[in-house]
């Protein structure tokens with residue numbers, strides 16, 4: 001197990017790792033990932049997050065059927081007709097599409113899933129998301145630090161009711177992400193992003209960001 005410590009390096013290299021080996025992952029490592037998750041900020045520290053760890057192949061397969069259908073009906077056609085995002089070459093985008101397709105076929109073969117959920121009364125809001133996605137990101141970073149691959153996925157939400165029924169979620173609990181986790185087949189590498197200058201302004205919208213030197 002490789003464990004690296006520089007948080008900036010970990011952030012720079014926490015990519016969606018979609019090709020995973022089916023080999024088991026020790027429970028102790030999953031526990032460390034979950035512990036990192038619950039360190040995250042959350043509204044009022046109410047900690048309404050709930051995490052379902054799924055290893056049962058039948059459950060994963062039932063959800064994968066909806067994940068696959070969402071690819072066939074929505075995501076696949078979208079990838080086929082869209083241009084590469086900022087900072088991503090056409091070649092890299094093509095490889096991303098291939099990896100997305102790979103994960104679609106092998107979703108259920110990831111040895112462990114963590115399903116990030118919230119117990120909430122009303123409809124989901126930006127505040128709900130803001131109280132669960134920091135935990136999700138902490139878990140992605142923790143997995144990376146432990147040498148494990150993971151991907152933030154939300155595609156099952158295109159068939160939310162069906163996928164959540166397959167997961168056996170009780171009323172009042174909503175899922176926000178499924179993280180398939182396993183030992184990566186490939187290597188970790190830098191994320192591809194556009195330049196900072198194109199997304200940061202200073203004082204007035206559209207005015208270039210001008211940090212002081214030094």
Ligand SMILES: Cc1cc2nc3c(=O)[nH]c(=O)nc-3n(C[C@H](O)[C@H](O)[C@H](O)COP(=O)(O)O)c2cc1C
Pocket residue numbers: 014015016017018096100103151152153154155156191192
């Ligand atoms: C809200 C959200 C939903 C996502 N859903 C999926 C998904 O369902 N399947 C998938 O393969 N990747 C999913 N991703 C991963 C993104 O595709 C990935 O972060 C993006 O392409 C950048 O790639 P990188 O993180 O490897 O640099 C999702 C990411 C976010 C933030």
